[in-house]
Amino acid sequence: MxxxxxxxxxxxxxxxxxxxxxxxxxxxxxxxxxxxxxxxxxxxxxxxxxxxxxxxxxxxxxxxxxxxxxxxxxxxxxxxxxxxxxxxxxxxxxxxxxxxxxxxxxxxxxxxxxxxxxxxxxxxxxxxxxxxxxxxxxxxxxxxxxxxxxxxxxxxxxxxxxxxxxxxxxxxxxxxxxxxxxxxxxxxxxxxxxxxxxPAWYAAQGDPVVGPALRLMQHHPEHPWTVAELADRAGVSRAAFARRFTDLVGEPPMTFLTGWRIALAADLLLEPDATIATVARQVGYATPFALSAAFKRERGVSPRDHRRRGAEVATGQARVTRSTTESTRGGRRKAARGSAWTTRTS
Missing domain, CATH: 2.60.120.280 (Regulatory protein AraC)
Structure with missing residues (x-):
């Protein structure tokens, strides 16, 4: 992805x-x-x-x-x-x-x-x-x-x-x-x-060396990627791959991969049925503890706190929008409708 x-x-x-x-x-x-x-x-x-x-x-x-x-x-x-x-x-x-x-x-x-x-x-x-x-x-x-x-x-x-x-x-x-x-x-x-x-990573998708490596990391974040393996897949030396990737994307391969994994984890943690353990496996961390440590290091909050804050925001949005959604769905018109725009906004 x-x-x-x-x-x-x-x-x-x-x-x-x-x-x-x-x-x-x-x-x-x-x-x-x-x-x-x-x-x-x-x-x-x-x-x-x-x-x-x-x-x-x-x-x-x-x-x-x-x-x-x-x-x-x-x-x-x-x-x-x-x-x-x-x-x-x-x-x-x-x-x-x-x-x-x-x-x-x-x-x-x-x-x-x-x-x-x-x-x-x-x-x-x-x-x-x-x-x-x-x-x-x-x-x-x-x-x-x-x-x-x-x-x-x-x-x-x-x-x-x-x-x-x-x-x-x-x-x-x-x-x-x-x-x-x-x-x-x-x-x-x-x-x-x-x-x-x-963004640099978007432009780099078209590069014959860096592009395939980016897609591998993005589509398979659960894989234990190393710079050596990515370079081998690209058919270049480790040093040449790392240098080319950093020049085009603006950050080293493993730094990009960590940021991508944590971004995915942040979204997946907001899924209703997700657990830290299942999310850890999906984004390439062997244990929930490993994900929690990396997540807190990158984001400054624990996965549990991130999930709680996300749930609070979603609940607040849902509460405020419910009446608006229901009223536009039904299609019933009140007698006062014709005057609402003109008289109250004049």
Whole structure:
């Protein structure tokens, strides 16, 4: 499993908040949810992306924006439109004066907005949890990525748009997987740009000596790799391999392997049924004690403390988002819905 494939596995790819948004102008939404990662695709119409420290960027139908990091930002039909709705942590939706408008804005199964049809239609996926494997990849990205329709050759946006409004058994898992696939496609497209600055290990994947060694370590972290064995697999001397690996990746082979193993362990430890012993075997440590010692040395906390903190964060997120998810799934409209956007935001 390499860094991109890592997005398909583990807690970082589960329970994402996915929504279809239907909007008629004027509209402006301030995003203060502090989610680590979000993906927004324009299906119809347009939007302006406005970050506090950047010039506004206009997106048209087929364009996608990926937002990395927990900074606040906003989307609007026009940069001059005043904020009307604020999205808080846990995807809690209020007017600017704090009135909760979750049910008033519901437009059907996983659909939300101020219109039944929408001059502008968006698909938004928000990752509520950030895994360690994900963090290793995303820290190499700018805070705002915009990919244009002509750069993307994928049916995933259309497929996601069809599936998001379905209310079928297992649909949450289907949507999580589709969102993951779309994100991987977007990141791969971004990193393949000539002007992009991918992480060193990503660029090194194409090297005939270092690339195969990286894939061996990433796909088989449980194996007791040594520099000598990796060099032998690559068909070069130990010294030549170590030097080439360090030059291209930016750290020695065993340092990279340790970091990769601990990142995987950090994510696997958050699995409900995982034990320290099973995780240790999966990432190449002979005993739970060996993993615990390495984990604390690298992270400064024990695996047990890491797991407890992760569980507390996940529980808090689930508690706050439950009401939002339930209200957008049901699709019932209240009589007051038509006035919620206009009267309370004026």
């Amino acid at each position: 390499d860094g991109l494939a890592g997005l398909l596995d583990g807690p970082r790819a589960r329970g994402a908040f996915l929504l279809r948004i239907l909007l008629d102008a004027p509209w402006s939404v301030r995003l203060e949810d502090e989610a680590p990662l979000s993906v927004t695709a324009v299906v119809r119409g347009h939007l302006w992306v406005c970050a506090d420290d950047q010039d506004p960027v206009r997106l048209e139908a087929g364009d996608v924006v990926v937002r990395v990091g927990r900074d606040h930002w906003r989307i609007a039909d026009d940069p001059a439109t005043p904020d009307q709705i604020v999205i808080h942590p846990g995807q809690l939706c209020t007017t600017v004066d704090g009135h909760v408008v979750v049910e008033e804005m519901g437009q059907g199964v996983r659909s939300w907005g101020n219109s039944k049809v929408g001059e502008t239609v968006l698909l938004t996926g928000v990752y509520l949890l950030e895994g360690e494997v994900t963090r290793r990849l995303l820290r190499a990205l700018p805070r705002l990525l915009v990919l244009r329709a002509h750069e993307l050759d994928t049916p995933l946006i259309d497929l996601l748009g069809q599936e998001v409004v379905r209310d079928a058994p297992g649909q949450e898992a289907v949507l999580d997987r589709l969102l993951d696939l779309l994100l991987i496609t977007l990141l791969r497209t971004w990193f393949d740009r000539p002007q992009s600055d991918p």
